[in-house]
Amino acid sequence: MTYFAALLILVTLSCFVAGQILLKHAMDITARENYSRRQATMVFAAAIAAFAVNFFLNLGLLQRFDLSYFFPFQGLSVILIALAGAFVLKEKLTPRLTIGSIIISLGVILVSMS
Amino acid sequence: MIGSIRRWFLNPWLQLLICVLLGTVAEIFFKIGARQTANPANAWSWTGLSGLRSNWVWIGVLASIVSLFNWLATIRRLPLTVAFPAANVVHILVPLSSWIFLGETLSSRRWSGIALLLLGLLIVAQPAAKLEERL
Numbered sequence A: 001m002t003y004f005a006a007l008l009i010l011v012t013l014s015c016f017v018a019g020q021i022l023l024k025h026a027m028d029i030t031a032r033e034n035y036s037r038r039q040a041t042m043v044f045a046a047a048i049a050a051f052a053v054n055f056f057l058n059l060g061l062l063q064r065f066d067l068s069y070f071f072p073f074q075g076l077s078v079i080l081i082a083l084a085g086a087f088v089l090k091e092k093l094t095p096r097l098t099i100g101s102i103i104i105s106l107g108v109i110l111v112s113m114s
Numbered sequence B: 001m002i003g004s005i006r007r008w009f010l011n012p013w014l015q016l017l018i019c020v021l022l023g024t025v026a027e028i029f030f031k032i033g034a035r036q037t038a039n040p041a042n043a044w045s046w047t048g049l050s051g052l053r054s055n056w057v058w059i060g061v062l063a064s065i066v067s068l069f070n071w072l073a074t075i076r077r078l079p080l081t082v083a084f085p086a087a088n089v090v091h092i093l094v095p096l097s098s099w100i101f102l103g104e105t106l107s108s109r110r111w112s113g114i115a116l117l118l119l120g121l122l123i124v125a126q127p128a129a130k131l132e133e134r135l
Helices: A005-030 A037-062 A067-087 A094-114 B001-008 B013-036 B047-052 B053-075 B080-087 B092-101 B108-135
Strands: none
Touching: A005 A067, A005 B001, A005 B053, A005 B080, A037 B013, A037 B047, A067 A094, A067 B053, A067 B080, A094 B047, A094 B080, A094 B108, B013 B047, B013 B053, B013 B080, B047 B053, B053 B080, B080 B108, B092 B108
16 A cells, blocks of 8 residues: 555545534534524535545545455544544543444454455 | 334434445445446546446445435434444445455454454444433
């Protein structure tokens, strides 16, 4: 794997994490009473934009690697999203959820090292 | 009657199940399409744009769009710290599907990773089950 491929995987991953956080934020906005439809749409559009970049970089990676080889790298997002959910979205992150998320991430790393 | 069917269908766990199944189908279709259109010699191939020439990719896009709505229905009801780790069951489904449908090989290390993922999912599932009781 070249540095360029590693960078592409990193950018793809970051777009994915940002997209998920923005999407959940948009859904949280719509759950409020008297929410601003314009604000929810803007956040939702930003999430879709992040996913769109993720999609095309993903397709480019697929043209070079086996799906079962590089797809698991996205699993590193488990830890990142659990942390972002707790710190950015102020969700509750119990010790059990943290341990479960770390084990899931380790499982994903093990799969990706194959 | 319709209300109870609607509530049953909008259960976040059912939505999550449909979401991960469609997500797996989409990835397999993307790979079939990418395999047909791959041309690594082209300097612009990293953008993935040439993949759009394959119908498999477009069917995958359709499955992805539907699964996005299932995901929205899921995170509307569940916190991301629970829903996202649980959604990682795709990291079991995708390698298994690559093995079954694409003929890719899975090493013993990859199989143990799948076993570890199962363990992690079981650990996450327990507080998630408690959460369901509160819903």
